[in-house]
Amino acid sequence: MKTKAVRMYGTDDLRLEEFELPQIKEDEILVKIMSDSICMSTYKLVKQGKKHKRAPQNMDTNPVIVGHECSGLIVEVGNKWKDHFRPGQKFSLQPALNYMGKLDSPGYSYEFCGGACTYCIMPNEVMELGCLLDYTGESFFEASLGEPMSCIIGGFHANYHTNKRNYDHAMGTKTDGNILIMGGCGPMGLGAVSYGLQFENKPKRIVVTDISDERIARAKEVISEETALERGIQLLYVNTAKMKDPISELMAITGGHGYDDVFVYVPVKEVAEMGDKLLAFDGCMNFFAGPSDSQFQAEINLYNCHYTSTHIMGTTGGNTDDLVEANQLSAKGAIEAAVMVTHIGGIDSIAEATKNLPSIPGGKKLTYTQFDMPLTAIGDFEELGKTDPLFQKLSESCKAHKGLWNGEAEKILFHHFGINPKEL
Known part of the structure; x- marks a missing residue:
C-alpha cells in the first residue's frame, strides 16, 4: 500500500x-x-x-x-x-x-x-x-506525548541519594526535598513540573527557573502555584535574569539548605555550573538537556563532590516501564x-x-x-x-x-x- x-x-x-x-x-x-x-x-x-x-x-x-x-x-x-x-x-x-x-x-x-x-x-x-x-x-x-513524558519520568526515577551508613542508593528524587528545575518553562520542563507534583516521592518544594517573563507567565497559567499548594507542595517560578545574585537568592528560598535534586533542562554551561553550586548535602544534579556539541563541558566542584557527597548524572530517554507509567497517568488525568x-x-x-x-x-x-x-x-x-x-x-x-x-x-x-x- x-x-x-x-x-x-x-x-x-x-x-x-x-x-x-x-x-x-x-x-x-x-x-x-x-x-x-x-x-x-x-x-x-x-x-x-x-x-x-x-x-x-x-x-x-x-x-x-x-x-x-x-x-x-x-x-x-x-x-x-x-x-x-x-x-x-x-x-x-x-x-x-x-x-x-x-x-x-x-x-x-x-x-x-x-x-x-x-x-x-x-x-x-x-x-x-x-x-x-x-x-x-x-x-x-x-x-x-507519552514518549517525551517517559524521558521526564525516567529522570525522576534515575536520580539517587546516598547515606553514610552503607552503600545503598535510594532511587528517585528525595522525599520531602527541594527540587530545582533549571530552564524549566519550556515544553519538557513544564512536563517535569506536572510529573513532579504527583510523583510518589512527594517533594516539599519545586522551584522552576527561566529568563523569560513571557514563558513564566504561561507556565503559571497552565500549572499554577495555587494548584501545587493544594497538593501540599510549594511551587515557585523565578526569573534568574532579574536576580542580582541568583545563587544566593535561590539558596535563600530553601533557608540555606540547597537543592536535593537539580534538573538542568537547557544545555548552557553557566546554568549547569549554577546548578552544581546550589546542590544540598548529598544533592543529585541531573543534566537532562542533551547538547549538540560533543565537546560540551562545564566546571563542577569536586571538593563538594568529595566532602558533601554531591553527585552529577545524566539521563537520556526513558524505558518501557516509564512509557507505561506515562500512558497510565495521562489516561486517568494525573498528569x-x-x-x-x-x-x-x-x-x-x-x-x-x-x-x-x-x-x-x-x-x-x-x-x-x-x-x-x-x-x-x-x-x-x-x-x-x-x-x-x-x-x-x-x-x-x-x-x-x-x-x-x-x-x-x-x-x-x-x-x-x-x-x-x-x-x-
Whole structure:
C-alpha cells in the first residue's frame, strides 16, 4: 500500500514523499500513524546527518522515515504476533530499543518505520522488546506525548541519594526535598513540573527557573502555584535574569539548605555550573538537556563532590516501564502532557518545522499526519478564528481547557478533515 512520509536523505535534507510500502513479513506489523510530535532529537539527527550514531550510512539511497513520538492504530498483524496484537488496536511507541547492542531506532534508522508518515511498518524487534504498547486513552496526542513524558519520568526515577551508613542508593528524587528545575518553562520542563507534583516521592518544594517573563507567565497559567499548594507542595517560578545574585537568592528560598535534586533542562554551561553550586548535602544534579556539541563541558566542584557527597548524572530517554507509567497517568488525568504543546500542524508542516525547530518559539510542535495543515500556534487560534470557523472552534475548545490542547480539539480537527479515528 502507499504511504506518505517525511524522509531524510542526509544533512538538512528532508522530503515529504509518497511511495509504496512492501508487504509486511510474518514478524512485522502495519500501523496507521495518527499523531506525531516533533522532538529536538530529530532536529539533531537532521543537522548531523550520517554523523549521528543512529543514522544508517546508506540513507542517501535508502532514506529513513523521521519522527518517533507517535501513536495510531494497528492495521495488519503478521502471523507471529496475531495472539498479541489486533487490527484496530491503539498503540504508543517506545523508540529506545537498545537492541543487541545496536542503536537502531524508529524515526532514526529505518526505511519503513517512523512517526512522520501516514502508514509504516513496525519491525520484529519493536515487538520482541515490548516497545509497541497497547494504549487505552481517548486522545492520540497524549500517546504521542507519552514518549517525551517517559524521558521526564525516567529522570525522576534515575536520580539517587546516598547515606553514610552503607552503600545503598535510594532511587528517585528525595522525599520531602527541594527540587530545582533549571530552564524549566519550556515544553519538557513544564512536563517535569506536572510529573513532579504527583510523583510518589512527594517533594516539599519545586522551584522552576527561566529568563523569560513571557514563558513564566504561561507556565503559571497552565500549572499554577495555587494548584501545587493544594497538593501540599510549594511551587515557585523565578526569573534568574532579574536576580542580582541568583545563587544566593535561590539558596535563600530553601533557608540555606540547597537543592536535593537539580534538573538542568537547557544545555548552557553557566546554568549547569549554577546548578552544581546550589546542590544540598548529598544533592543529585541531573543534566537532562542533551547538547549538540560533543565537546560540551562545564566546571563542577569536586571538593563538594568529595566532602558533601554531591553527585552529577545524566539521563537520556526513558524505558518501557516509564512509557507505561506515562500512558497510565495521562489516561486517568494525573498528569497534563498538553502543557508541553504550543503548536499544531499537519504532515506537510513537519519537514520545515523540524529543520527550523530551535528558531520557532514556544513548546512542543504536535502534528497530525493524516492531513495537511500549516503549523499554527495555539495562541493564534483566536485571531484566526475571526475569519475561519475551524480556528474559532479550536480557540473556544482550548480556552475551555486553560488554553491547552485537548481531546475535544483533536476531535474537532478530525471531523473537519473528514478523518474517522477508528478507520483503518
